[in-house]
Amino acid sequence: MLTLLKGGEVYAPEYIGKKDILIVSESIGYIEDEINVPEGFVPIRVIDASGKIIVPGFIDSHVHLIGGGGEGGFKTRTPELMLTDATKGGITTLVGVIGTDGTTRTMPNLIAKARALEEEGLTCFVHTGSYQVPVKSIFNKIEDDIILIDKVIGVGEVAIADHRSSQPTIEELAKIAATARVGGILSGKAGIVNVHIGDSSTKLSLIEKIVETTDIPIRQFHPTHINRNRELFEAGIIFAKKGGYVDFTTSTVQRFLDQGEVKCSKGLKMILDQGVPIEQITFTSDGQASLPEFDEDGEFIGLQVGKVTTLFKEVRDAVLQEGIPLETAIKVITSNPAAVLKLKKKGHLRVNSDADLVILTKEDLTIDSVIARGKVMIDQGEIKIKGTFE
Numbered sequence: 001m002l003t004l005l006k007g008g009e010v011y012a013p014e015y016i017g018k019k020d021i022l023i024v025s026e027s028i029g030y031i032e033d034e035i036n037v038p039e040g041f042v043p044i045r046v047i048d049a050s051g052k053i054i055v056p057g058f059i060d061s062h063v064h065l066i067g068g069g070g071e072g073g074f075k076t077r078t079p080e081l082m083l084t085d086a087t088k089g090g091i092t093t094l095v096g097v098i099g100t101d102g103t104t105r106t107m108p109n110l111i112a113k114a115r116a117l118e119e120e121g122l123t124c125f126v127h128t129g130s131y132q133v134p135v136k137s138i139f140n141k142i143e144d145d146i147i148l149i150d151k152v153i154g155v156g157e158v159a160i161a162d163h164r165s166s167q168p169t170i171e172e173l174a175k176i177a178a179t180a181r182v183g184g185i186l187s188g189k190a191g192i193v194n195v196h197i198g199d200s201s202t203k204l205s206l207i208e209k210i211v212e213t214t215d216i217p218i219r220q221f222h223p224t225h226i227n228r229n230r231e232l233f234e235a236g237i238i239f240a241k242k243g244g245y246v247d248f249t250t251s252t253v254q255r256f257l258d259q260g261e262v263k264c265s266k267g268l269k270m271i272l273d274q275g276v277p278i279e280q281i282t283f284t285s286d287g288q289a290s291l292p293e294f295d296e297d298g299e300f301i302g303l304q305v306g307k308v309t310t311l312f313k314e315v316r317d318a319v320l321q322e323g324i325p326l327e328t329a330i331k332v333i334t335s336n337p338a339a340v341l342k343l344k345k346k347g348h349l350r351v352n353s354d355a356d357l358v359i360l361t362k363e364d365l366t367i368d369s370v371i372a373r374g375k376v377m378i379d380q381g382e383i384k385i386k387g388t389f390e
Contacts, residue, residue: 002024003044004035004045006049007048009053011330013349028354045376053361054349056335057358058358060089061222061284065110066109068099069290072290077104083385087121088367093343097157105130107126133158133165133176135155135158137155145183146187154190160200163200197225207223207244219244221244221245227264229262246281248262249264251307265317269322282336282340288308320364354373358371368381
């Protein structure tokens with residue numbers, strides 16, 4: 001199957017001007033100033049992208065594919081992600097994690113869900129483990145999971161600075177990072193350690209001590225929820241200036257923001273103004289995680305679910321409200337996570353990369369069309385492919 005996108009303004013994610021893009025099966029075959037369809041040639045689907053913007057498909061590298069939550073009892077377990085939850089948000093690549101509940105949410109279930117979403121058209125990977133230490137891996141060794149299971153590219157989300165964590169020591173977290181690193185080296189994968197950072201005053205200190213006292217490099221860690229409060233955000237800026245990655249969580253509720261959580265779009269402007277290179281910053285949604293709400297007296301009044309559609313919304317706000325150039329802001333959900341996770345065919349629009357593309361309206365940057373692995377999932381706002389049970 002051949003698909004030709006004509007006349008779109010292409011951000012790859014760097015701006016490369018008005019181009020035609022020819023998709024051959026699941027890959028990008030050509031990017032040229034103009035590609036003409038010869039008469040009498042094989043059938044080619046032509047999509048008119050003139051007056052629109054084309055960007056790489058979005059990567060959400062922290063999603064609870066099989067649901068999360070449960071902190072309020074069994075009834076607060078959140079549901080699984082559905083295919084169109086992702087595609088409506090322009091997401092073409094997902095990385096699944098297990099959170100607080102490492103008992104009823106299991107690695108076999110997570111891997112099966114990742115494979116199901118791939119069969120439906122997306123690209124999916126997972127991290128092995130959950131909040132808990134020791135890490136509950138498939139083969140009982142982190143490096144074995146990374147080396148032997150194609151879908152496993154790292155470990156996490158391991159929780160620190162949180163009352164729900166296993167309170168790991170420096171030595172325990174260092175060993176997790178060391179084994180993940182070896183697994184990554186031997187398999188050609190990232191071997192990254194995705195670390196949940198909670199509200200504790202200890203913040204990033206555990207990771208910082210490991211970097212200071214061992215041979216493990218700072219970029220072996222991918223700490224997330226850095227924007228959950230102002231103190232952690234400031235610590236994240238210092239961490240990033242030392243060379244580390246920082247990840248902001250886009251799913252939130254108004255009360256969290258009122259209590260001091262840093263809105264991602266504003267946080268991106270702030271951290272860039274502090275001189276942190278854009279390449280060290282990523283956004284993730286924490287999709288399908290639970291977001292509890294409380295009244296003015298601190299009483300539980302309800303529960304919302306993290307949405308993957310918040311991922312691009314915050315990037316859009318960064319452009320339209322904070323004045324960050326699109327080619328800069330879009331990197332936090334395209335080329336940056338691709339680099340962190342060593343996904344060489346993702347995050348860029350270039351020849352031989354996977355054909356993951358999002359077409360945006362030029363006026364207000366709304367999602368017009370979504371193509372995943374060469375397949376049109378959404379066409380001019382109309383959902384073309386739904387999940388098996390949607």
